[in-house]
Amino acid sequence: MPLKKMCILFFLWPLASLGQIENQEFNIVFYKSDSVCKTTDSGGLTTVLIEKYRKHQNTKTGIISFYICDELFEYNPKLNVIDSIKSSAFKDIDVFSLGSLYKKYIEAQEALNSYASNTIRILFKNEFNNIWLYEQVTTNLYIRYQVQWIENIE
Amino acid sequence: MEKTHPIQHTLLFLLFILLLSCREDEVKPGEDMELPSLPQFSFQNFDDPILKNLSIDWDDVKIVKSHPSARTDSSEVLLSEYSTDLSGRLTLDDSLGSKEISFKLLEQKSSDTSEYFLLKLIPDNDSIDMSKVSYLDLGGFSGTVHVFKETGELYAVQGYINGVMEAWLQTIEPQDEAAGRAAFVPSVGCPWSDYSCSTGGGGAGSFVTYRIDRYTDWFVNERYVGSDHEWTRYHTVFVPTGTTRADQHEHYEAPHAGASHGSAHLMEIIKDASFKNTKAECVYDKLVKTNTLKRYVQKFDAKFPVAHLKFELSSSLSSTTNGQTRHTPGSLLINIALNANTLSGRTTMEVARTIFHEIIHAEMYRIVIENNYSVSINDYPGVYDYYSRYKFNAQHQQMAAHYIDIIGQALKEFDGAVQSDQYYDDIAWDGLMGNYDAAGNLVTTIAWNQLSQTDKNRILGNISNHK
Numbered sequence: 001m002p003l004k005k006m007c008i009l010f011f012l013w014p015l016a017s018l019g020q021i022e023n024q025e026f027n028i029v030f031y032k033s034d035s036v037c038k039t040t041d042s043g044g045l046t047t048v049l050i051e052k053y054r055k056h057q058n059t060k061t062g063i064i065s066f067y068i069c070d071e072l073f074e075y076n077p078k079l080n081v082i083d084s085i086k087s088s089a090f091k092d093i094d095v096f097s098l099g100s101l102y103k104k105y106i107e108a109q110e111a112l113n114s115y116a117s118n119t120i121r122i123l124f125k126n127e128f129n130n131i132w133l134y135e136q137v138t139t140n141l142y143i144r145y146q147v148q149w150i151e152n153i154e
Numbered sequence: 155m156e157k158t159h160p161i162q163h164t165l166l167f168l169l170f171i172l173l174l175s176c177r178e179d180e181v182k183p184g185e186d187m188e189l190p191s192l193p194q195f196s197f198q199n200f201d202d203p204i205l206k207n208l209s210i211d212w213d214d215v216k217i218v219k220s221h222p223s224a225r226t227d228s229s230e231v232l233l234s235e236y237s238t239d240l241s242g243r244l245t246l247d248d249s250l251g252s253k254e255i256s257f258k259l260l261e262q263k264s265s266d267t268s269e270y271f272l273l274k275l276i277p278d279n280d281s282i283d284m285s286k287v288s289y290l291d292l293g294g295f296s297g298t299v300h301v302f303k304e305t306g307e308l309y310a311v312q313g314y315i316n317g318v319m320e321a322w323l324q325t326i327e328p329q330d331e332a333a334g335r336a337a338f339v340p341s342v343g344c345p346w347s348d349y350s351c352s353t354g355g356g357g358a359g360s361f362v363t364y365r366i367d368r369y370t371d372w373f374v375n376e377r378y379v380g381s382d383h384e385w386t387r388y389h390t391v392f393v394p395t396g397t398t399r400a401d402q403h404e405h406y407e408a409p410h411a412g413a414s415h416g417s418a419h420l421m422e423i424i425k426d427a428s429f430k431n432t433k434a435e436c437v438y439d440k441l442v443k444t445n446t447l448k449r450y451v452q453k454f455d456a457k458f459p460v461a462h463l464k465f466e467l468s469s470s471l472s473s474t475t476n477g478q479t480r481h482t483p484g485s486l487l488i489n490i491a492l493n494a495n496t497l498s499g500r501t502t503m504e505v506a507r508t509i510f511h512e513i514i515h516a517e518m519y520r521i522v523i524e525n526n527y528s529v530s531i532n533d534y535p536g537v538y539d540y541y542s543r544y545k546f547n548a549q550h551q552q553m554a555a556h557y558i559d560i561i562g563q564a565l566k567e568f569d570g571a572v573q574s575d576q577y578y579d580d581i582a583w584d585g586l587m588g589n590y591d592a593a594g595n596l597v598t599t600i601a602w603n604q605l606s607q608t609d610k611n612r613i614l615g616n617i618s619n620h621k
Contacts, residue, residue, distance in 0.1 A: 038590045039474050042496075043617045045587050045598065048474050056470035061209045065470050071592060072480070102592035106545045113542070119528045120541050126483035152480035153515050153549055154585070 021108045021128050026096050028073070030055070030066050030135045037069035055135075066133055066147065068098050070154065071125075073133055073147040080146040087140045095134075101149075104128075125149040197272065200306035210259050211237040211427075218290050232263040235290050237427075254284040271309065274300040276391065285430065292317040298391045313359055313392025320358035321392055359394040426466035434467060434492045437505045441568060463516055467494035476500070476585065477508040479515035481523065488516045488523075501620065503581065506568045510561055511553075511585055518549050546591050547599070554586040554601035580616040 035052040054067040062077040075082065096104075105125060112121040128149050134142045197208060214237040236259040260271045273289050277297040287295050295317050301310040313321035429435050468491035471478055477492045490512040497505065521534055531538040540552040553561075562579035569578070588598030602610070 038594050038596070039472065040587070040589060040596070042474050042476050043584050043621060044614055045596070047590075047596070050472045050474060054470065054472065058209075060211055060213075067470070067472070069590070069592065070472075070475075099593040109545050118532065119530045120538050121528050122522045122541050124481060124483075124522070124527065126481070148483050150480050150483070151519070152478055154475050154478050154589075 023130060026101055026128060026131045027093050028096055028101065028133050030133050039070060071098060072150040072152050074150055075145040075147050082145050084141055084143050087142060090142055124151040126151055199304060208238050208257060216288055216290050233290060234261040235288060254280060256284040258289050260289060270304050272302040311361060311390045315358060315394050323361045359392055361390050361392055424464040426464060428467040429465045432467060433497055434505055437502050438509055441506060441509060464489045466491050469494040477512045479512045481519050488519050490516055503565060503569055507565055507581060507584060510564050514553055514557055515549055547589055547597060550586055551599050554599035558582045577616055580613040581620055583613045584617050
């Protein structure tokens, strides 16, 4: 490959990475289960187990907050799509765990800053704009929410 | 008749099967699932990110019927006023000026069409309880009302004295310099006829458009070396006749007007209705009054205050979370939420520490957002360094390494310095020792790891004893 082309590819790589995560579809299941995840207590480093899946709806705005451990995903009825699928169709969906989604986030950050520069491109989680969250409502039915991964910190 | 190719038949058949399979997956709303109800109105056309994201309380409505006589058409007008989740406080740095402001949504319904206006009510003084003031019954309200159209455009500015509209200014044009504008009574009577309006020929006061310039002042070793102009904004208010110099006080930018003057930045912090009249608001107001908050935010960033900052309480946070800072996608709005479920059981200093901790997060987010997500090593070497080194928890790593003494100093001032510096620094460690990542691994901060076991034990003991 000619050097010039290689240089162009090298510099366009971060843009391609960003486009990839913007367009890639990430499907996550929001289980109604008694699963727990680890967190630290307030004020120290003692490990505390908290409910892994937590859901809260703002009755005034209609916004639904889905927490999976400490990560927050929001469905906003003004911005996002909601539909449903039969359970039979669910088996064909490529599902990501929270850990694998987070790994993608780290990889995308690294790709965006893969060469030395005086500036660092900081990736916010809401730049993953094709995330779908599945909540099973009956044996045969899942509600499918388009959600935004919220950039948040405690 | 034109012949069709067998492949076309096959493709049509496959398309039919595809559509059939899609149809099977569809469920009509209202049959097998319940969709959340959608508000029928939004402020998406507003440029201001705070107003764009405000929520309207459709259940909290006050309705009056307006008489048609004062209007040019003959239709009856139904006016409905809705509460919003926004209120705010206009504060000047020197704490001389501070007033509560509120926002209302006004629906003007005539026949089958509705027109909406956002109202911003700014009282003349801070003695009135703005939570009880309604635009449809302004009672003893004196001050200025800004009327915004659905498009976000400032439609009118109105001046009130004791609930009576004395002046109405409909053409809003920014002035190059502060200038008095003669007030006048609207030529077609009151804008909505149920209002009390002065019937005189004006003279009740005047509109004053003033100019606010934001500068960043640069210092080297405490020596002022220059300023960068950030922005200019204009604000129009109604000033009643008879307002004297004695009622006013001056504000100058420092050091533009000499080192003896205080700064005159206008700060607008938004408080959600959930935050109002709570312990959290009380603590926040104390932080603002003592100036601790602003002074220490300035320490890590010369640009302040934090832009578009909104405080709220949340009941959806887990029991181990004291506070959360989040960025609202597509806006410059940064929300700080404190845990409503645990607030009552926490000491005021714990709450102050959480507020300060979250404000530092908010400021770090602001830096990233205002620099279009690309932070330069020359402008913000600390943020650049920590985001380069840590893909997880960069902000906590930076805070643990560099902001313990700043948070500690702020807590000392807040608490009246009744304990040692060491004690307040120890309390500041709360939330900065480490966190679990998404894979379930505990990641402790480097600064915490570097402490001796004796220091760690003392810190954990002081935090535990303080609760």
